[in-house]
Amino acid sequence: MSSETRAMGYPRWVVMTMWGAAVLIAVGSYRFLIADIALVMPAMLHHALERPLMLYLHIGLAPISLALLPVQFSTRIRQRRRGLHRWLGRLYGVAILLAGISGIWLAYTTEEGPVAAAGLGVLSLLWLWVTGTAIWHAMSRRIAQHRVWMIRSAALTLAAVTLRVYLPVGVATVGFEASYPIICWLAWVPNLLLAEWILRRGRGAPLGATV
Secondary structure (H helix, E strand, C coil), X not given: CCHHHHHHCCCHHHHHHHHHHHHHHHHHHHHHHCCCHXXXXXXXXHHHHHCHHHHHHHHHHHXXXXXXXXXXXXXXXXXXXXXXXXXXXXXXXXXXXXHHHHHHHHHHCCCCCHHHHHHHHHHHHHHHHHHHHHHHHHHCCCHHHHHHHHHHHHHHHCHHHHHHHHHHHHHHHCCHHXXXXXXXXXXXXXXXXXXXXXXXXXCCHHHHHHC
């Protein structure tokens, strides 16, 4: 464990578990490639029937951004393979651009009600804005600001993880229809608040040192 990791106060296993969950969920998201979407993503079936392009853009590209997080936050790669870091950053940005735009459309056309639609729509808009700001700072060589905004972007990208944590609990307690609209907000609002807390305490910059 690096000295920066110890200074942060975050156990290595916590961060590694977070990154591991991101990669596993990213890989698992491609289950629609080997099974009927009606079986593996029943809540998305109406999108698959009515707007397949938007759906497959979202579920095909969003997992890429999720899987890239551990790599992009790796201090070792940033320092030793800067070219790779930049090119993967471009891939991360393109994946979020297309997944975010399609996410807005899917939110607008969801059948789960206005609360869920608003939660998913705001998430997609913020995802695009925050990630775009992070990339703009990187292109302007403002590396400290780039890292700050990338932590916010990561918090929103990790909504894919937290959603899958809350959803089984919601289904098991009050059911899918009652819990899903709330989870559409719960999946990302606490993530973003936690990111802001980390940044305000001055812990944001060393986060990548844990990988």
